[in-house]
Amino acid sequence: MVYKALTIAGSDSGGGAGIQADLKTFHQFRVFGMSAITAVTAQNTLGVQGVYPLPIEAIEKQIDSIAVDLPPDAVKTGMLFNEEIIELVARKIKQYGWVRVVVDPVMIAKGGAPLLKQEAVKALQRHMLPLAYVLTPNIPEAEVLTNMRIETLEQRKEAAKKLHDMGVQYVVMKGGHGKGDELVDLLYDGEQFYEWTSQKIYTKHTHGTGCTFAAAITAQLAKGKTAYEAVDIAKRFIQKAIEQTLQIGSGHGPTNHWAFHE
Protein backbone atom coordinates (compact mmCIF):
# COMPACT_ATOMS: atom_id res chain seq x y z
CA MET A 1 0.00 0.00 0.00
CA VAL A 2 1.36 3.41 -0.96
CA TYR A 3 0.18 6.22 1.30
CA LYS A 4 0.21 9.72 -0.16
CA ALA A 5 0.47 13.10 1.53
CA LEU A 6 0.14 16.58 0.06
CA THR A 7 1.81 19.71 1.39
CA ILE A 8 0.44 23.12 0.42
CA ALA A 9 3.16 25.51 1.53
CA GLY A 10 6.03 27.80 0.62
CA SER A 11 9.29 26.68 -0.97
CA ASP A 12 12.45 27.18 1.10
CA SER A 13 15.35 27.30 -1.36
CA GLY A 14 17.68 26.42 1.52
CA GLY A 15 15.95 23.05 1.93
CA GLY A 16 15.44 23.10 5.71
CA ALA A 17 11.85 24.31 6.09
CA GLY A 18 8.66 24.65 4.01
CA ILE A 19 7.90 22.30 1.13
CA GLN A 20 11.39 20.81 1.18
CA ALA A 21 11.25 19.85 4.86
CA ASP A 22 7.79 18.39 4.37
CA LEU A 23 8.75 16.22 1.40
CA LYS A 24 11.92 14.97 3.11
CA THR A 25 9.91 14.05 6.18
CA PHE A 26 7.17 12.28 4.20
CA HIS A 27 9.87 10.37 2.34
CA GLN A 28 11.62 9.29 5.53
CA PHE A 29 8.33 7.76 6.69
CA ARG A 30 7.88 6.04 3.32
CA VAL A 31 4.88 8.22 2.48
CA PHE A 32 4.68 9.45 -1.11
CA GLY A 33 5.01 13.24 -1.01
CA MET A 34 3.24 15.73 -3.29
CA SER A 35 3.29 19.51 -3.22
CA ALA A 36 1.37 22.61 -4.19
CA ILE A 37 3.64 25.63 -3.83
CA THR A 38 2.02 28.85 -2.57
CA ALA A 39 5.10 31.07 -2.62
CA VAL A 40 8.74 30.79 -3.49
CA THR A 41 11.17 32.11 -0.91
CA ALA A 42 14.83 32.88 -1.48
CA GLN A 43 16.10 31.59 1.86
CA ASN A 44 19.13 30.04 3.54
CA THR A 45 20.35 29.44 7.08
CA LEU A 46 21.05 33.18 7.42
CA GLY A 47 17.49 34.33 6.72
CA VAL A 48 14.89 35.11 4.10
CA GLN A 49 16.17 37.19 1.21
CA GLY A 50 12.98 37.29 -0.88
CA VAL A 51 9.32 36.19 -0.91
CA TYR A 52 7.43 35.66 -4.17
CA PRO A 53 3.81 34.50 -3.89
CA LEU A 54 2.60 32.52 -6.90
CA PRO A 55 -0.42 33.62 -8.94
CA ILE A 56 -3.65 32.22 -7.47
CA GLU A 57 -4.34 30.35 -10.68
CA ALA A 58 -0.99 28.54 -10.44
CA ILE A 59 -1.76 27.42 -6.90
CA GLU A 60 -5.26 26.29 -7.83
CA LYS A 61 -4.01 24.32 -10.84
CA GLN A 62 -1.44 22.45 -8.76
CA ILE A 63 -4.07 21.43 -6.21
CA ASP A 64 -6.54 20.39 -8.92
CA SER A 65 -3.90 18.34 -10.75
CA ILE A 66 -3.15 16.40 -7.59
CA ALA A 67 -6.78 16.00 -6.52
CA VAL A 68 -8.05 14.50 -9.78
CA ASP A 69 -5.28 11.94 -10.13
CA LEU A 70 -3.46 11.40 -6.85
CA PRO A 71 -5.94 11.87 -4.00
CA PRO A 72 -3.97 12.41 -0.78
CA ASP A 73 -4.51 10.42 2.41
CA ALA A 74 -3.58 13.49 4.43
CA VAL A 75 -2.90 17.14 3.70
CA LYS A 76 -0.66 19.69 5.40
CA THR A 77 -0.75 23.45 5.00
CA GLY A 78 2.20 25.69 5.86
CA MET A 79 3.04 29.19 4.63
CA LEU A 80 -0.13 30.63 3.07
CA PHE A 81 1.10 34.24 3.02
CA ASN A 82 -2.04 36.26 2.19
CA GLU A 83 -5.82 36.33 2.40
CA GLU A 84 -6.37 35.36 -1.22
CA ILE A 85 -4.23 32.22 -0.90
CA ILE A 86 -5.92 31.28 2.39
CA GLU A 87 -9.38 31.60 0.84
CA LEU A 88 -8.37 29.53 -2.17
CA VAL A 89 -6.79 26.75 -0.10
CA ALA A 90 -9.80 26.58 2.23
CA ARG A 91 -12.17 26.43 -0.75
CA LYS A 92 -10.16 23.62 -2.35
CA ILE A 93 -9.98 21.57 0.85
CA LYS A 94 -13.76 21.80 1.13
CA GLN A 95 -14.31 21.08 -2.57
CA TYR A 96 -12.31 17.86 -2.38
CA GLY A 97 -13.66 16.85 1.02
CA TRP A 98 -10.21 16.46 2.59
CA VAL A 99 -10.55 15.72 6.29
CA ARG A 100 -7.13 14.68 7.58
CA VAL A 101 -5.79 18.20 7.33
CA VAL A 102 -2.87 19.46 9.42
CA VAL A 103 -2.76 23.25 9.58
CA ASP A 104 0.60 24.67 10.62
CA PRO A 105 -0.21 28.36 11.13
CA VAL A 106 3.16 29.63 9.88
CA MET A 107 3.54 33.35 10.58
CA ILE A 108 7.18 34.36 10.83
CA ALA A 109 10.50 32.73 9.98
CA LYS A 110 12.99 32.20 12.84
CA GLY A 111 14.95 35.28 11.76
CA GLY A 112 11.84 37.47 11.93
CA ALA A 113 10.79 37.64 8.25
CA PRO A 114 6.98 37.66 7.85
CA LEU A 115 5.59 34.59 6.06
CA LEU A 116 1.97 35.64 6.66
CA LYS A 117 0.67 39.16 6.10
CA GLN A 118 -0.66 40.68 9.30
CA GLU A 119 -4.04 41.41 7.76
CA ALA A 120 -4.38 37.72 6.80
CA VAL A 121 -4.60 36.49 10.41
CA LYS A 122 -8.38 36.97 10.44
CA ALA A 123 -8.72 34.92 7.25
CA LEU A 124 -6.63 32.15 8.79
CA GLN A 125 -8.89 32.14 11.87
CA ARG A 126 -12.09 32.23 9.86
CA HIS A 127 -11.28 29.89 6.98
CA MET A 128 -8.56 27.49 8.10
CA LEU A 129 -9.23 26.76 11.77
CA PRO A 130 -12.62 25.09 11.13
CA LEU A 131 -10.92 22.85 8.55
CA ALA A 132 -8.04 21.87 10.82
CA TYR A 133 -8.10 18.25 11.95
CA VAL A 134 -4.81 19.07 13.69
CA LEU A 135 -3.52 22.61 14.32
CA THR A 136 0.14 23.01 15.32
CA PRO A 137 0.78 26.53 16.66
CA ASN A 138 3.95 27.47 18.49
CA ILE A 139 3.45 29.75 21.49
CA PRO A 140 3.70 33.11 19.63
CA GLU A 141 1.31 31.85 16.92
CA ALA A 142 -1.18 30.67 19.56
CA GLU A 143 -0.98 34.13 21.15
CA VAL A 144 -1.86 35.82 17.87
CA LEU A 145 -4.67 33.39 17.05
CA THR A 146 -6.30 33.65 20.49
CA ASN A 147 -5.38 37.25 21.22
CA MET A 148 -4.08 36.36 24.69
CA ARG A 149 -0.71 36.37 26.50
CA ILE A 150 0.65 32.88 27.07
CA GLU A 151 3.27 32.39 29.75
CA THR A 152 2.13 29.60 32.04
CA LEU A 153 1.05 26.04 31.29
CA GLU A 154 -2.44 26.97 32.45
CA GLN A 155 -2.59 29.79 29.88
CA ARG A 156 -1.46 27.39 27.18
CA LYS A 157 -4.30 25.06 28.11
CA GLU A 158 -6.76 27.96 28.07
CA ALA A 159 -5.50 28.94 24.60
CA ALA A 160 -5.86 25.33 23.39
CA LYS A 161 -9.49 25.36 24.55
CA LYS A 162 -10.12 28.61 22.70
CA LEU A 163 -8.63 27.19 19.51
CA HIS A 164 -10.77 24.09 19.88
CA ASP A 165 -13.83 26.35 20.22
CA MET A 166 -12.76 28.06 16.99
CA GLY A 167 -13.28 24.76 15.14
CA VAL A 168 -10.01 22.83 15.48
CA GLN A 169 -10.41 19.13 16.31
CA TYR A 170 -6.97 18.44 17.77
CA VAL A 171 -4.85 21.30 19.04
CA VAL A 172 -1.12 20.60 19.32
CA MET A 173 0.57 23.41 21.25
CA LYS A 174 4.29 23.20 20.57
CA GLY A 175 6.62 24.07 23.40
CA GLY A 176 9.80 25.05 21.56
CA HIS A 177 9.46 28.68 22.63
CA GLY A 178 8.82 27.89 26.30
CA LYS A 179 11.18 29.07 29.04
CA GLY A 180 13.36 26.71 31.05
CA ASP A 181 15.21 23.47 30.38
CA GLU A 182 12.11 21.38 29.81
CA LEU A 183 9.84 21.64 26.79
CA VAL A 184 6.23 20.55 26.95
CA ASP A 185 4.18 19.84 23.84
CA LEU A 186 0.45 19.59 24.51
CA LEU A 187 -2.36 17.82 22.66
CA TYR A 188 -5.98 18.79 23.34
CA ASP A 189 -8.85 16.79 21.85
CA GLY A 190 -11.71 18.83 23.30
CA GLU A 191 -11.87 16.72 26.44
CA GLN A 192 -8.42 15.77 27.62
CA PHE A 193 -4.88 17.07 27.58
CA TYR A 194 -1.89 14.89 26.74
CA GLU A 195 1.66 16.09 27.43
CA TRP A 196 5.08 15.29 26.00
CA THR A 197 7.94 16.59 28.08
CA SER A 198 11.49 16.66 26.79
CA GLN A 199 14.83 18.26 27.62
CA LYS A 200 15.54 21.39 25.63
CA ILE A 201 18.49 20.88 23.30
CA TYR A 202 20.74 23.92 23.33
CA THR A 203 21.50 24.49 19.66
CA LYS A 204 21.02 27.25 17.12
CA HIS A 205 20.19 24.72 14.41
CA THR A 206 16.41 24.75 14.64
CA HIS A 207 15.49 26.01 11.19
CA GLY A 208 12.44 24.08 10.05
CA THR A 209 11.58 22.35 13.34
CA GLY A 210 7.92 23.41 13.15
CA CYS A 211 7.48 22.33 9.52
CA THR A 212 9.24 19.03 10.11
CA PHE A 213 7.20 18.23 13.21
CA ALA A 214 3.88 19.01 11.48
CA ALA A 215 4.95 17.03 8.39
CA ALA A 216 5.73 14.01 10.58
CA ILE A 217 2.22 14.24 12.07
CA THR A 218 0.78 14.46 8.53
CA ALA A 219 2.71 11.39 7.37
CA GLN A 220 1.37 9.36 10.28
CA LEU A 221 -2.19 10.54 9.68
CA ALA A 222 -1.78 9.50 6.03
CA LYS A 223 -0.96 6.01 7.30
CA GLY A 224 -4.19 5.95 9.29
CA LYS A 225 -2.72 6.60 12.74
CA THR A 226 -4.72 8.49 15.38
CA ALA A 227 -3.82 12.07 16.27
CA TYR A 228 -2.26 10.88 19.54
CA GLU A 229 -0.13 8.23 17.82
CA ALA A 230 0.88 10.73 15.14
CA VAL A 231 2.07 13.33 17.66
CA ASP A 232 3.90 10.68 19.65
CA ILE A 233 5.96 9.54 16.64
CA ALA A 234 6.44 13.12 15.39
CA LYS A 235 7.84 14.13 18.76
CA ARG A 236 10.44 11.35 18.61
CA PHE A 237 11.24 12.26 15.00
CA ILE A 238 11.87 15.94 15.76
CA GLN A 239 13.87 15.13 18.90
CA LYS A 240 16.34 13.03 16.89
CA ALA A 241 16.36 15.53 14.01
CA ILE A 242 17.43 18.32 16.41
CA GLU A 243 19.85 16.14 18.41
CA GLN A 244 21.72 15.12 15.28
CA THR A 245 21.72 18.33 13.25
CA LEU A 246 23.82 18.44 10.12
CA GLN A 247 26.00 21.45 10.93
CA ILE A 248 25.63 23.01 7.49
CA GLY A 249 25.31 26.69 6.63
CA SER A 250 26.71 29.49 8.74
CA GLY A 251 23.44 30.59 10.39
CA HIS A 252 20.51 28.65 11.83
CA GLY A 253 21.05 25.26 10.22
CA PRO A 254 18.38 22.73 9.27
CA THR A 255 17.35 19.68 11.25
CA ASN A 256 18.38 16.19 10.19
CA HIS A 257 15.55 14.49 8.34
CA TRP A 258 17.51 11.22 8.16
CA ALA A 259 18.07 10.84 11.89
CA PHE A 260 14.89 9.00 12.89
CA HIS A 261 13.94 5.55 11.66
CA GLU A 262 10.50 4.17 12.32
Ligand SMILES: Nc1ncnc2c1ncn2[C@@H]1O[C@H](COP(=O)(O)OP(=O)(O)O)[C@@H](O)[C@H]1O
Ligand atom coordinates in the same frame (compact mmCIF):
# COMPACT_ATOMS: atom_id res chain seq x y z
N1 LIG B 1 15.68 23.32 21.35
C1 LIG B 1 14.82 22.32 21.25
N2 LIG B 1 15.07 21.14 21.87
C2 LIG B 1 14.19 20.10 21.79
N3 LIG B 1 13.04 20.16 21.09
C3 LIG B 1 12.73 21.31 20.46
C4 LIG B 1 13.62 22.45 20.49
N4 LIG B 1 13.04 23.45 19.76
C5 LIG B 1 11.89 22.95 19.29
N5 LIG B 1 11.69 21.68 19.72
C6 LIG B 1 10.55 20.83 19.37
O1 LIG B 1 10.32 20.97 17.99
C7 LIG B 1 8.93 21.09 17.68
C8 LIG B 1 8.67 22.44 17.03
O2 LIG B 1 8.62 23.39 18.05
P1 LIG B 1 8.62 24.96 18.02
O3 LIG B 1 10.03 25.45 18.07
O4 LIG B 1 7.74 25.38 19.16
O5 LIG B 1 7.93 25.31 16.64
P2 LIG B 1 8.30 26.36 15.52
O6 LIG B 1 9.48 25.79 14.79
O7 LIG B 1 7.05 26.40 14.71
O8 LIG B 1 8.61 27.65 16.21
C9 LIG B 1 8.21 20.86 19.02
O9 LIG B 1 7.90 19.50 19.16
C10 LIG B 1 9.25 21.28 20.04
O10 LIG B 1 9.03 20.69 21.29
Ligand SMILES: Cc1ncc(COP(=O)(O)O)c(N)n1
Ligand atom coordinates in the same frame (compact mmCIF):
# COMPACT_ATOMS: atom_id res chain seq x y z
C1 LIG C 1 8.85 28.54 3.21
C2 LIG C 1 8.91 28.50 4.69
N1 LIG C 1 7.87 27.96 5.39
C3 LIG C 1 7.93 27.91 6.74
C4 LIG C 1 9.01 28.39 7.43
C5 LIG C 1 9.02 28.35 8.96
O1 LIG C 1 10.01 27.51 9.44
P1 LIG C 1 10.04 26.93 10.93
O2 LIG C 1 9.64 25.49 10.82
O3 LIG C 1 11.46 27.07 11.38
O4 LIG C 1 9.09 27.70 11.77
C6 LIG C 1 10.09 28.93 6.69
N2 LIG C 1 11.18 29.42 7.31
N3 LIG C 1 10.01 28.97 5.32
